[in-house]
Amino acid sequence: MHSTMMDFPLTLAHVFRRAARLFGATEVVSRLPDKSLHRYHYRDFHYRAAALGGALQAMGLKPGDRIATLMWNHYAHLEAYFGIPCAGFVLHTLNLRLHPDDIAFIAQHAGDRVLIVDDVLLPLYEKFRGKAHFERVIVVPLSGAAVAAGYDDYEQLIAAAPSLASPVLDENAAAGMCYTSGTTGRPKGVVYSHRALVLHSMASAMGDTLALTQSDSLCPVVPMFHVNAWGLPFTGVMVGCKLVLPGPHLDAVSLLDLYQSERVTFTAGVPTIWMGILQALEKNPAQWTLTPGMRMVVGGAAASETMIRAFDRHNLRVLHAWGMTETTPLGTTAHLKHSLQSLSDDEKYGYRSKQGLPAPFVELRAMTDDGEAPWDGTTMGELQVRGPWIAAGYHELPAEDDKWTADGWFRTGDVATIDAEGYVKITDRTKDLIKSGGEWISSLDLENALVAHPAVLEAAVIGVAHPKWDERPLAVIVLKAGAQTDEQALRAFLAPKLAKFWIPDAFVFVPEIPRTSTGKMLKATLRERFREWHWP
Numbered sequence: 124m125h126s127t128m129m130d131f132p133l134t135l136a137h138v139f140r141r142a143a144r145l146f147g148a149t150e151v152v153s154r155l156p157d158k159s160l161h162r163y164h165y166r167d168f169h170y171r172a173a174a175l176g177g178a179l180q181a182m183g184l185k186p187g188d189r190i191a192t193l194m195w196n197h198y199a200h201l202e203a204y205f206g207i208p209c210a211g212f213v214l215h216t217l218n219l220r221l222h223p224d225d226i227a228f229i230a231q232h233a234g235d236r237v238l239i240v241d242d243v244l245l246p247l248y249e250k251f252r253g254k255a256h257f258e259r260v261i262v263v264p265l266s267g268a269a270v271a272a273g274y275d276d277y278e279q280l281i282a283a284a285p286s287l288a289s290p291v292l293d294e295n296a297a298a299g300m301c302y303t304s305g306t307t308g309r310p311k312g313v314v315y316s317h318r319a320l321v322l323h324s325m326a327s328a329m330g331d332t333l334a335l336t337q338s339d340s341l342c343p344v345v346p347m348f349h350v351n352a353w354g355l356p357f358t359g360v361m362v363g364c365k366l367v368l369p370g371p372h373l374d375a376v377s378l379l380d381l382y383q384s385e386r387v388t389f390t391a392g393v394p395t396i397w398m399g400i401l402q403a404l405e406k407n408p409a410q411w412t413l414t415p416g417m418r419m420v421v422g423g424a425a426a427s428e429t430m431i432r433a434f435d436r437h438n439l440r441v442l443h444a445w446g447m448t449e450t451t452p453l454g455t456t457a458h459l460k461h462s463l464q465s466l467s468d469d470e471k472y473g474y475r476s477k478q479g480l481p482a483p484f485v486e487l488r489a490m491t492d493d494g495e496a497p498w499d500g501t502t503m504g505e506l507q508v509r510g511p512w513i514a515a516g517y518h519e520l521p522a523e524d525d526k527w528t529a530d531g532w533f534r535t536g537d538v539a540t541i542d543a544e545g546y547v548k549i550t551d552r553t554k555d556l557i558k559s560g561g562e563w564i565s566s567l568d569l570e571n572a573l574v575a576h577p578a579v580l581e582a583a584v585i586g587v588a589h590p591k592w593d594e595r596p597l598a599v600i601v602l603k604a605g606a607q608t609d610e611q612a613l614r615a616f617l618a619p620k621l622a623k624f625w626i627p628d629a630f631v632f633v634p635e636i637p638r639t640s641t642g643k644m645l646k647a648t649l650r651e652r653f654r655e656w657h658w659p
């Protein structure tokens with residue numbers, strides 16, 4: 124029997140039309156390079172994004188052609204987010220923090236035909252222009268300076284654009300693409316369909332995931348070149364909320380000023396951003412009046428319980444989330460189940476610092492050598508995932524097929540436990556696991572325990588070869604400014620909390636831990652550095 128429902132495609136074109144119809148007066152605020160604030164409304168955004176789409180169509184591009192962006196978070200990038208896919212093209216966000224050679228490689232591999240670039244990022248573009256071959260380069264005059272000859276001026280293009288010929292979009296057609304940051308080898312391209320982005324937005328907005336509504340003032344600090352700023356520009360426009368885009372100013376004081384002036388209710392970013400914010404707040408607690416209970420999504424790397432507790436003291440509510448480029452990225456969020464509300468505070472923090480419960484339509488399992496791990500909160504296995512916004516392959520990289528199981532699950536490369544309530548806890552990445560005397564040790568658990576020490580700012584724990592135990596943990600520690608402690612004190616601090624064999628055999632104090640462009644600790648670099656380590 125056939126259903127009697129309409130065949131209505133799930134595309135961003137609907138989200139775009141709806142935003143203009145219903146929320147024309149909603150504000151979009153962007154911080155510009157000179158720190159001034161650019162303000163306009165959804166109706167302006169809609170008009171300009173449609174004009175961008177029309178201008179691109181007039182260039183003679185084919186449906187499905189890739190348009191690259193090299194941009195910070197601001198109104199013009201938002202226009203690209205909708206103007207490009209709604210005109211039938213594919214938005215390809217380039218990560219401006221990568222090495223210029225990698226950016227060129229990625230643009231070539233993706234087959235990008237056009238580049239849209241912020242004028243303040245032209246010096247970066249100059250570093251790889253010889254290696255990438257865009258047919259047109261469109262410059263956004265963010266700083267107000269005139270656009271040099273040889274480039275298209277974004278503003279002139281929009282002013283002169285023919286109207287957008289809205290194509291009939293297939294929901295499974297490509298809308299966007301993003302490359303993984305290459306922590307685990309060379310960058311791989313993930314292509315998002317309209318359908319995946321729409322379903323991802325719907326699930327993200329739900330009350331038990333991100334709970335976004337039109338009353339929110341949403342500030343994605345996570346860059347729009349990093350997994351579509353976790354889909355927040357799409358979700359925000361779908362619900363019709365105010366958008367606050369921080370431009371290139373991502374230091375703690377600039378962000379706190381913006382949160383205050385724009386009455387931000389919801390923000391999102393990686394832990395390194397929040398550590399800076401926390402330090403600024405602790406130093407000058409009275410300087411800012413923030414929205415009480417402002418929600419802060421922390422993802423991309425683990426949020427420690429220490430951090431979650433510290434923000435609670437400022438009446439700011441951390442929501443821990445896990446995801447990947449390949450999962451669009453929403454996978455899990457750590458809300459407390461209703462049935463757990465009566466637990467003690469300590470137990471609640473235990474759940475909130477896990478990575479959380481899978482969103483609807485995300486299915487997860489942890490696999491061991493002997494099959495699926497029981498949901499007992501202790502058995503570690505490789506986290507595998509499937510769902511309508513999970514990648515089924517990489518752009519033109521068939522050789523990476525081993526990332527998917529024979530029965531169709533994506534192998535995340537993360538190691539996790541799942542507890543009886545369904546909360547996922549990431550314990551490591553597969554390649555970061557420490558195996559000591561045949562037993563696994565979780566480097567993430569150790570790191571979280573270490574940053575709970577008042578003198579410790581950051582900690583990375585790596586496995587180093589050991590003659591007797593195969594591998595033993597070595598802790599690399601960054602102390603807070605002016606703070607002091609030593610190996611003995613740290614051992615004594617960890618002893619009551621962890622199994623004896625988990626306690627690192629060595630503690631090394633360093634000024635800084637190397638990180639990737641997306642804020643993840645570069646453990647491979649640390650392992651290389653301590654390869655010749657001699658255990659006492």
Ligand code: ADP
Nearest residue numbers: 303304305306422423424425444445446447448
């Ligand atoms: P890449 O895989 O290239 O580093 P992604 O941005 O796709 O870039 O990173 C996804 C990875 O980040 C996950 O597989 C996981 O290892 C890590 N990650 C993301 N969120 C969390 C989190 N909340 N806790 C711990 N690790 C996380």
